Amino acid sequence: MSALTGKVQTVLGLVDPNQLGRTMTHEHLTMTFECCYFAPPPGDAAVAQNPFQMQHMHWLRQNPYSCHENLLLNQETSAVRDELLAYRKAGGSTIVENTTTGIDRDLPALRQLAKDTGVHIVAGAGFYVDCTHTEATKKMSVEKLTDIIVGEVLHGADGTDVRCGVIGEIGTSWPITESERKVLRATAHAQAQLGCPVIIHPGRNPAAPAEVLRILQEVGGDIGKTVMSHLDRTIFDEGELLEFANLGSYLEYDLFGIETLNYCFNLDVDMPSDSQRVKALAFLVDEGYEDKILVAHDIHTKDRLTKYGGHGYSHILKNIVPKMLTRGISQQQVDKILIDNPKHWLTFK
Numbered sequence: 001m002s003a004l005t006g007k008v009q010t011v012l013g014l015v016d017p018n019q020l021g022r023t024m025t026h027e028h029l030t031m032t033f034e035c036c037y038f039a040p041p042p043g044d045a046a047v048a049q050n051p052f053q054m055q056h057m058h059w060l061r062q063n064p065y066s067c068h069e070n071l072l073l074n075q076e077t078s079a080v081r082d083e084l085l086a087y088r089k090a091g092g093s094t095i096v097e098n099t100t101t102g103i104d105r106d107l108p109a110l111r112q113l114a115k116d117t118g119v120h121i122v123a124g125a126g127f128y129v130d131c132t133h134t135e136a137t138k139k140m141s142v143e144k145l146t147d148i149i150v151g152e153v154l155h156g157a158d159g160t161d162v163r164c165g166v167i168g169e170i171g172t173s174w175p176i177t178e179s180e181r182k183v184l185r186a187t188a189h190a191q192a193q194l195g196c197p198v199i200i201h202p203g204r205n206p207a208a209p210a211e212v213l214r215i216l217q218e219v220g221g222d223i224g225k226t227v228m229s230h231l232d233r234t235i236f237d238e239g240e241l242l243e244f245a246n247l248g249s250y251l252e253y254d255l256f257g258i259e260t261l262n263y264c265f266n267l268d269v270d271m272p273s274d275s276q277r278v279k280a281l282a283f284l285v286d287e288g289y290e291d292k293i294l295v296a297h298d299i300h301t302k303d304r305l306t307k308y309g310g311h312g313y314s315h316i317l318k319n320i321v322p323k324m325l326t327r328g329i330s331q332q333q334v335d336k337i338l339i340d341n342p343k344h345w346l347t348f349k
């Protein structure tokens with residue numbers, strides 16, 4: 001039992017879990033994604049230099065990682081403030097901001113956004129994928145990494161007094177690197193001490209999510225309080241999905257709004273459409289996993305903001321929920337996915 005037990009920790013302090021309301025469990029409000037820049041297709045270098053024009057928007061949506069400027073979400077705080085006000089108007093109330101060390105977490109900006117908009121914002125502790133780990137991070141022991149993560153939750157991160165309310169998104173590649181394994185072990189140790197929620201970014205391989213859970217479980221991680229993100233680009237076979245679901249973590253479909261033809265980070269993957277995502281949710285509901293499903297947009301590039309004609313942070317509330325209701329998911333089940341499941345996950349034990 002600690003001061004955090006039974007509470008949710010936002011960037012403005014502890015709140016009663018019943019205050020959270022509708023929650024997107026995987027978003028970014030300010031970050032950079034330069035670590036994942038992907039060279040434009042041959043012949044497209046010129047458009048990649050200046051894509052924020054109407055005639056280039058289709059190109060940008062198909063090649064979001066091939067334009068440096070598109071990867072700088074941290075330049076759009078004013079647009080994001082407007083988006084959060086629109087999110088509240090659409091019935092949204094809480095956002096889990098998954099930016100961790102390596103992709104330019106900005107906790108003062110998150111605190112200001114929460115004050116300006118009234119949206120509850122929960123910040124993430126820990127480290128993104130290996131290619132963003134510094135040499136110093138790579139050399140750290142599991143104990144040192146654990147101390148850093150625990151400190152980010154109990155005292156504040158990045159030299160501020162803003163406290164994180166979840167661990168993650170913890171980044172992993174495929175295959176999982178040695179440095180990522182240490183961070184995963186530290187995550188599990190910190191979770192065991194704090195009784196806090198954890199959220200994982202798995203590598204782009206169907207075997208990655210289960211391997212991450214195995215590593216966490218081996219050192220005492222609480223799988224029932226852990227979210228596996230990005231399932232929509234990771235596990236496609238229904239049998240494999242059920243096998244994974246049976247391991248007991250939360251199952252997150254968090255790329256709503258992304259409908260690219262070619263997924264540049266793994267060309268073997270056919271990125272699903274939003275309709276296919278809803279179908280996957282309906283399948284999991286039918287199979288009895290309605291208490292485990294979470295949804296979000298994982299906005300991490302500029303083109304997805306409404307300022308640039310994108311879907312914004314309210315897309316699920318405005319467009320996906322009505323679609324879910326036409327595909328056999330009841331209002332009560334929608335409320336579980338948007339309100340109850342996030343609440344249970346985010347509440348400290």
Ligand SMILES: CCC(=O)NCCS(=O)(=O)O
Nearest residue numbers: 103201230233265298300
């Ligand atoms: C930081 C945002 C992030 O990691 N998003 C996931 C992108 S992808 O791996 O699903 O392409």
